[in-house]
């Protein structure tokens with residue numbers, strides 16, 4: 001799972017404090033494994049060093065960190081090209097695709113487009129595997145079958161998610 | 175990109191108040207296998223029936239080999255279906271009173287071929303589709319997968335230019351379905367038959383060269399056709 005890109009996505013929505021980023025990350029993406037503060041600030045530090053975000057002045061207040069972070073043009077570009085790129089059609093893509101879809105909905109983007117692109121990438125891969133199993137020895141057939149069944153499971157998830165996009169958008173909006 | 179052998183342009187069709195097609199387009203080249211996918215009730219079968227000249231769209235154009243199918247009268251369309259197209263449906267739909275080989279020969283018989291000649295054409299399909307020894311069985315004495323292979327032979331026996339297949343594996347388990355697909359694609363490639371395949375199963379659609387999805391009566395290209403190998 002890409003923590004830096006997810007944080008970039010959350011910052012593309014609005015400038016935020018580290019605390020807000022951690023809260024939203026944990027609420028939607030951490031799957032019961034909260035992001036340690038150390039990792040939040042470490043990641044933000046690297047993103048700032050690479051020019052993807054800018055850290056504002058420290059604000060007075062309680063707690064260790066009261067900086068507001070703002071995404072830069074370079075950060076937006078990086079985030080968008082990640083969002084646009086279908087995930088490699090291999091088994092177990094859900095985590096990354098799930099993250100992309102939720103972020104897309106949070107940012108009011110066309111999540112359907114990403115699901116369609118992913119569906120197309122999956123179908124192409126299934127066509128390749130089908131060619132492979134038709135041409136190759138039985139061992140290849142068995143391996144290709146394993147891939148095909150998993151990709152098919154992903155596709156069902158993509159279809160269900162497509163059918164539920166409106167409800168999902170409602171759930172992640174605030 | 176090959177030129178289209180069969181093509182639909184902006185088809186619209188309503189059944190009374192129910193719009194089934196709201197602007198459906200697709201095209202398939204000679205020898206291409208094209209899958210039509212999409213949710214239940216989206217208009218896949220209706221689109222297939224328009225392409226095959228079984229239904230006439232309210233508007234839009236259907237072309238086969240450059241000719242307008244939707245403008246032909248019923249008699250000419252029925253000749254086109256009989257001589258140039260082949261069909262396979264979800265539940266084989268074999269004629270129960272006929273033997274398997276008579277079922278395969280049926281399209282030839284209906285086209286006026288004499289019985290001996292028609293049966294002679296039908297027989298090689300049994301070995302080809304792994305149906306040896308089942309020539310004299312009736313459909314009630316065949317497994318689902320066997321019946322579907324007989325139906326496939328019947329669909330291909332006239333060496334059609336286009337084979338229309340509506341959920342040909344829908345009633346089969348995945349191994350039997352796979353077998354039908356392998357045979358269908360191999361036979362179609364061998365005789366240069368274009369296949370229009372309706373399926374809701376991605377693993378079945380993966381046999382096709384290209385995929386079009388129908389949603390609410392509208393089409394979009396999911397996977398563009400590669401050039402047929």
Ligand SMILES: Nc1ncnc2c1ncn2[C@@H]1O[C@H](COP(=O)(O)OP(=O)(O)OP(=O)(O)O)[C@@H](O)[C@H]1O
Pocket residue numbers: 189192193194212213214215216217218219220221374
């Ligand atoms: N003969 C008919 N009379 C009235 N309505 C029809 C008729 N045939 C189809 N429809 C309607 O047209 C729409 C499209 O039906 P169609 O059979 O083309 O869907 P489909 O995509 O093939 O669905 P499935 O995957 O369930 O076979 C549906 O709303 C269906 O109820």
Ligand SMILES: [Mg+2]
Pocket residue numbers: 218219220340
């Ligand atoms: Mg149907």
